[in-house]
Amino acid sequence: MRAKNCPCGLGELYADCCGRFHEGAKTAPTAELLMRSRFCAFAVADTGYLLRTWHSSTRPRTLWLGDEQRWTRLEILGRTGGGLLHTEGTVEFRAHYVHQGQPDHMHENSSFVREDGQWLYVEALG
Template structure:
């Protein structure tokens, strides 16, 4: 049986790509990989992962994902910082989805910072 491709768009199988982060086997080493893994979490409906990777200062108490929204494609437009030895970074992206038969695009500049040595989503400017 063929492996499911990862929703993040890197072309790897989900289990070997973002699935390892979702399962807690590894932590995303860069802000961009955390952003990709968070997009994949939206695509597979993993609200727990989204909350775990949200910075404690901006994390909501709960997160209810819309089961009617289907995430179909991620475009990374650029990034600043967010590397292995950096403490903060940004990722600009477009996330394409469908909801009730309508296409939607979320264009966002997300900010990421390290917390307890791991990358966390801080906030965004849409």
């Protein structure tokens, strides 16, 4: 299989970028990198990773990703906290996708917390 660039947009190879988080070899050190790795998990349909990185207070029991939507590009618009020394943070982003052949995007400001050294997605704000 040919090596591919990671869908998260950082320009690295998938295996060296978000792939290492998806495999469990490492955990995302910042809220932004967790957001990028979660976008990538949507792009590669890794529901296991999405559920593992979702805070238990808001995590659904199951997650189904349909075949009719393809995630294509991520833009990080802003962030607060979420760094190496923080326990909370937010990441504002625009996620582009194609749904049934039509391009579209979603805009969200997500909250994250770090528990036991691991960043977790909590919820979309406002």
